Amino acid sequence: MPSPPLSRWARASARCGNSGCLEAIAGGAAxxxxxxxxxxxxxxxxDVGQPGRRADGxxxxxxxxxxxxxLVNFFNPDTVAVGGALAAVHDQLLAGVxxxxxxxxHPLATHVxxxxxxxxGENAAAVGAGILAVEHALSPRQVDRVLAGAAR
Structure with a gap:
């Protein structure tokens, strides 16, 4: 049985309350x-990653x-890393991506x-949040603030 058209799913809501966004269309819950x-x-x-259920990946x-x-056309990155809850279906998901x-x-953006x-894997969001917190807490500006407060 074929999947319903994506336009039907674009009307669904994401956790943020928006509809038609990427999470509402291609997130794990969607x-x-x-x-x-x-x-x-x-x-x-x-559950999407279970054998026999990966076709939508x-x-x-x-x-x-x-x-x-x-984003690739604009930023021209060397690497795009895909992770999160759909890491279990990464073969099918990455093929589609x-x-x-x-x-x-543009070919110049995808050359390398x-x-x-x-x-x-599934811990990508937690690891990213931890890195952001550490980078903020140990940023030069934050360290200077703490040192300035300790010097008083």
């Missing part, structure tokens, strides 16, 4: 809703890739581009 609509039991993004990856293509990025990006799974 893919789980699409699988449930097809009669497969799926309640979360991690490439479709979600293409949605992510369409957004990433604009790569397909869309390479199709929609690597699109890889994150080494942090």
């Amino acid at each position: 893919l789980a809703r699409r699988l449930s609509a097809l009669g497969l039991e799926a309640t979360s993004g991690s 490439a479709r979600g990856g293409r949605s992510v890739g369409e957004v990433l293509a604009g 790569r397909e869309a990025v390479y199709r929609r990006s 581009l690597r699109i890889e799974p994150s080494r942090t």
Whole structure:
């Protein structure tokens, strides 16, 4: 049975309350809703990674890739790391991401581009938040503030 068209899912809401955004269309919960609509039991993004339920990974990856293509064209990165709750379906997800990025990006922007799974897997958000917190707490400006306060 084919998946319902993406336009139907674009009306769904993300956790932030927005509709039509990337999370509402291709996030783990969105893919789980699409699988449930097809009669497969799926309640979360991690359920999407179960064997036999991975077919929507490439479709979600293409949605992510369409957004990433604009960023790749603008920033021209060497590497794009994909992680988070959908790390379990990274083969299918990355195939879809790569397909869309390479199709929609300028060849000069993709000449050396690597699109890889994150080494942090499902913990990508927590690791990123920790790094941001440490970088803020240990930034030169913050250290200067603390030292200035201790000198008084």
